Amino acid sequence: MSERWARAILATYRWTGAAAYPLIGGYIAWRVSKGKEDRIRRHERYGKPSRERPSGPLVWMHAASVGETIAVLGLVEHLLTSRINVVLTTGTVTSASVAEERLGDRVVHQYVPLDLKPAVSRFLSHWTPDLAIMAESEIWPVTILELGVRHVPQVLVNGRMSDRSFARWRRRPYLAEALFENLAHVVAQSEVDGERFRALGARPVTVSGNLKVDTPMPPVDADMLARLKGMLGTRPVWAAVSTHPGEEEAAADVHKMLRRRRPDLITIIVPRHPERAPAIKAALAEKGLSVACRSDNGAITAQTDILLGDTIGEMGLYLRLTEIAFMGRSLTGEGGQNPIEPAMLGTAVLSGVHVQNFRDPYARLLDRGGARLVRDTQMLAGAVNFLLNNDAMRGAMIAAGRRAVHEMSGALSHTLVALEPFVHPLIVKSRLQGSGGGRG
Helix, strand or coil: CHHHHHHHHHHHHHHHHHHHHHHCHHHHHHHHHCCCCCCCCHHHHHCCCCCCCCCCCEEEEECCCHHHHHHCHHHHHHHHHCCCEEEEEECCHHHHHHHHHHHHHHCEEEECCCCCHHHHHHHHHHHCCCEEEEECCCCCHHHHHHHHHCCCCEEEEEECCCHHHHHHHHCCHHHHHHHHCCCCEEEECCHHHHHHHHHCCCCCEEECCCHHHHCCCCCCCHHHHHHHHHHHCCCCEEEEEEECCCHHHHHHHHHHHHHCCCCCCEEEEEECCHHHHHHHHHHHHHCCCCEEEHHHCCCCCCCCCEEECCCCCCHHHHHCCCCEEEECCCCCCCCCCCCHHHHHCCCEEEEECCCHHHHHHHHHHHHHCCEEEECCHHHHHHHHHHHHHCHHHHHHHHHHHHHHHHHCCCHHHHHHHHHHHHHHHHHHHHHHHCCCCCCC
16 A cells, blocks of 8 residues: 555656646746856756767766766766766756866766656657766656656665655655665665665665765866965965855854954855855955955955855865865754865865764764864854964874875775676677767
8 A cells, every 4th residue: 555655646746747847937037047047058957958969878977066066077087988978967057067167078968857757758858868877865756767667777876865864755665665666776975875775775775985085186277376375475264165154154253253363364265155155245244354256356455354255166276275174054054065175185174063964074084183073153263263373283184184085085996886787788889889979
């Protein structure tokens, strides 16, 4: 009875979405107005392609946002080297920019279709993928079911299951099983994630570690880095990156507290969503702080308090300007942000206590001494002040963070082993067809 109920619910979800499809235009228009969608390419969200399908084997790789896009770069490079075409979908404007910057025209980039039957069906009918690889926690019922109907193997890589998502799925076990049984393989980030996917009916499940550890260091414009370092001179610098609402104000309060003893202090604030920058700048100005926006490409003067990182794809620049980085969505937000890139680039990592979405990397960093957690703004100010004043401790944290990242490496090779049964037939197919696949 429960299994039939679950399948009935999923069928209702599919056809309700199809019925709502003609009304979705208003939602997309609203997202465009907020800068959350690409106005020119919004038709891709309806599954309408912007490119022709290349001949030969093709893998659909989906990465929701910037972090997931960076995580799958190694997998994409492997497929391209194997002469397999890749259509890479992402869900945000910022991740599309990262894909363009890192991969160019070697892959076909499209915005991911809405999880509605007409959009997904149109997308799949055009691209006819031989394999679908989804990153992290992208569980879209209609997409999964439509791929299942077409007998397209689906693999979830770098799989992650948050506490909240796991609790939600556990309340609907038959519904979860009806979806997860469509996955040909789940490659989980950690043993905890792996056990959660198994409990929800996924088979087989293997554990790889976090793919983000095996990604190249974020790129940087060397000339711009030198220019900004020249402007900063010997001023003490710390950064609050990937911040969410409330955390920019917290960083500003820390700046004001520390400025009493260090009047030349400069704080870098990089919001997770750059489109919030105008509102953030206004809020900082109300606190009496002088703000230089990176997008203006202007000078950082002796009077500048805050460098507001309101650009896309320059995290490698901001993190190279400091040796102290607070990771957002952890003080006023929930879940945390990935600390691997800051640790990789040589910063002492600070974070709020709400880091459950990145439990494993934080546990490793904390165990090795590469990160510290803070409960509130006052504690954050104390931690930043301590690290600014203690070169030896700051250096020890940086070294410990790099060691922890090195110890966590190896996820890419484990993931490639798991993907081999699905990818090898496509390599053979490409050779037999003489397609020349890949765009490399």
